[in-house]
Amino acid sequence: MESELLKRFDSLLERKHYSSRSEAIRDLIRRDLVSEEWTDPDADVIGTITIVYEHHEHELASALADLQHRHHSQVVCSTHVHLDEHNCLEVIIVRGASQRVRSISDSLIATKGVKHGGLVCSTTGRDVM
């Protein structure tokens, strides 16, 4: 590898608290395998969906709960943190076919009133050594 690229990679690893270059490269490879898993629409994956919204908007809270219940066999659990009197953060853990998980995530984040959302596409771990 070019020494310039390696130098920049090493300084990134230091900032990211990696103890060795090989551990960091292993992580990059695993991340690549996890992304690959998600390209197969039927692969069994697990995703962490984070949304932030105002709980006062009751129709929104109901819509979010209805959506989760409609997919109750995919939704493992959700954790709710009351940020202040108005705002909530909700983390929903969803397991199932990657296409389904992504669709649930998209629907939750696109719901009118959700201020912010994000998905971590993760893995059930079996196919990633």
Next chain:
Amino acid sequence: MESELLKRFDSLLERKHYSSRSEAIRDLIRRDLVSEEWTDPDADVIGTITIVYEHHEHELASALADLQHRHHSQVVCSTHVHLDEHNCLEVIIVRGASQRVRSISDSLIATKGVKHGGLVCSTTGRDVM
């Protein structure tokens, strides 16, 4: 101790998977100390509140969310499990003065529409060796 009492205690410990009598007695003493903590209305305690309700009753879900937000500095987080298309289990972890925690628990469980509820009065661990 009377041997009859000990015999019954030992058979209980076996059913409860205790490995020794002394560990079981230590647990009884700790449980007593935790109960004691809760009798002081200002003691800093932590409680686990479990409620089961139907999420379709939107007013109920809103009432429960409002109540938790009103006490957002006591409510650490809540975990929601979607039992089926209709029913939810919600576990709310609440930390604060024992009087306040018990009052939040009573209010949540007494909310019209909550099918079942229970509180585990626990401890922040500092005063229980």
Next chain:
Amino acid sequence: MESELLKRFDSLLERKHYSSRSEAIRDLIRRDLVSEEWTDPDADVIGTITIVYEHHEHELASALADLQHRHHSQVVCSTHVHLDEHNCLEVIIVRGASQRVRSISDSLIATKGVKHGGLVCSTTGRDVM
């Protein structure tokens, strides 16, 4: 009912924030039905197990994690709150045959080093109107 009993019941309901006597009686009946569910060892139930322990005792943390993994098809999820530098509160939601759920709870609470534990015997909600 005797008026003395009713008077004491009403003052309890006020303390517990119930809005009406009928709501409180409905709750008592439901609680009785939930207890009944738990007497059938094969009934599908859900329980909330709370334990407090010191995370520094690594063998304890490992034992608790192993125990939960051995029963991973019953354990829905667990929520962990870091109380301070030493103490943890862990809430484990377990679903399955009542006998199995109670046995998992007993084993977790009896594990050497667990300072305090409690179980809320709850319901999946279907059989409780």
Next chain:
Amino acid sequence: MESELLKRFDSLLERKHYSSRSEAIRDLIRRDLVSEEWTDPDADVIGTITIVYEHHEHELASALADLQHRHHSQVVCSTHVHLDEHNCLEVIIVRGASQRVRSISDSLIATKGVKHGGLVCSTTGRDVM
């Protein structure tokens, strides 16, 4: 805007279940504001960290627990899902100065043995309308 760009944007919104273009644009703007919040190292933010690892590696589990306890005033709670007999998914919700939250996330993900990890940089909601 160029019609070609709009056409591609509209087809993306359809795939992502957005009901209107304005809701989608509002979300883009909010996402931009959230990213902006995270560029200020002292801003009060909230992040959702997801990690997957094998619970059998007891030293790893201990290292992860120690790390979270060392930052217990930032770690709100963590949710643990037992994926199978070997693998765990853990979701850690962390609140604090953005620099601190990112550093905790980097350290958790870089820990030797963690198979996969991801961070959703979210917001406490106050500064995002």
